[in-house]
Amino acid sequence: MAETLLERLKARLDENELSDGKLQEIIDDVTQEVLSDTNQSELNLQLSSAVVSLSVITVNRIGTEGLASEGYSGVSTSYLDDVPPRVASILNANRRLGVWEDEDESIT
Incomplete structure (x- = not known):
């Protein structure tokens, strides 16, 4: 049996404290963005992989949205913009x- 997107996302995250419901919301949002961006009506195997990857990025950015860079005691953090x-x-x-x-074609 194929793993669900939620199971695949949870397998990539290290001990995440988000509930399954929150993770599923993220997957749903990312899925809609991917389908809209590609003008597809459903996910294929490749797009499912993209949804999981983008969902991991989204989860990892929770609480740091908009952070361009950060530095503490010589350690710096930056995030991808794209x-x-x-x-x-x-x-x-x-x-x-x-x-x-x-639209004017239907008018005769």
Whole structure:
């Protein structure tokens, strides 16, 4: 039996304190963003992988949204501003062109 996106996300996170409900909300939000970005109606295997990867990033950024960089005693932290290149290539490979309809065509 195939693992659910939630099970796959939990396997990648180290002892996360978020409930399954919160993690599922994150997965749902990221799924909608991926489907919208690629103009797809459902996830395929590659897009499911992208959703899990982006969900991990989202979980890891909770509480640090908007943080550009931070430094303490010589230790500095910075965050990516964009989608990692590997995930971006998956999204680009699965991007579908939209169907454009002329609204005036229905008027005769």
